[in-house]
Each structure stands twice: as structure tokens, then as C-alpha cells.
Amino acid sequence: MIASLLASVLAVGLPADEPAPSKLGLCVSCHGSDGRSRMPAAPHIGGQNEAYLVWALNQYREGRREGDVMNSIIGVLNRKDIEALARWYARQTWPAIVEGETAEAADASP
Numbered sequence: 001m002i003a004s005l006l007a008s009v010l011a012v013g014l015p016a017d018e019p020a021p022s023k024l025g026l027c028v029s030c031h032g033s034d035g036r037s038r039m040p041a042a043p044h045i046g047g048q049n050e051a052y053l054v055w056a057l058n059q060y061r062e063g064r065r066e067g068d069v070m071n072s073i074i075g076v077l078n079r080k081d082i083e084a085l086a087r088w089y090a091r092q093t094w095p096a097i098v099e100g101e102t103a104e105a106a107d108a109s110p
Helices: 002-013 025-031 050-061 068-076 079-090 103-108
Strands: none
Touching (some): 025 068, 050 079
């Protein structure tokens, strides 16, 4: 019964058919649509805490955090865009979690 209740609570927070945020395209070339980094300088953000992502994006917008690419695109994001992107990426799978793979196997893979 507890497992059923937990599953229903988690399902409510993670709708499978939620559309991608309208400004996701700004993020995809570096972070991918799944939040897995596409380049060494970009962090993995899929599965990251939603509140942290909102905070970090706001830090860029307020000029308190620096990153050439981020600083060049943050100006086109409003509060709702930031919240939508943070929610999207928070709902992706953290890249370090691969079902059936051990930490040692992940470290050894090319």
C-alpha cells in the first residue's frame, strides 16, 4: 500500500506528456534535451534539483555568476522560462544513474 501511494505521488509530479519548454532550444546544444552535457565546459543538469537550477539561472541573469555562453543567452529568459527549463531538466534522469550499471563500470567506460 505504501509503495502504491508513493508511486501515485511521484506520478502526479512527473507528467509523461508535459511538453518541452518553448526555449529549450537555447540549452540543447550544450546540455542536450536530456540534461547530459555535450561539451566539457557544460555541466550535466538532467536530474538536478529544480530549486537549484532556478537559483543558478537567476544568478546568471543578475550578473552574479559568469559563463560566456550562459551570459549571452540569459537575457532572453524571463521568470516563467527559467522555471519551465528548471522543471524540465529536474525531471530528466541524472546522467550518473544508468540502470544495471555499477559505479566501477561507469568509470571504466570510454
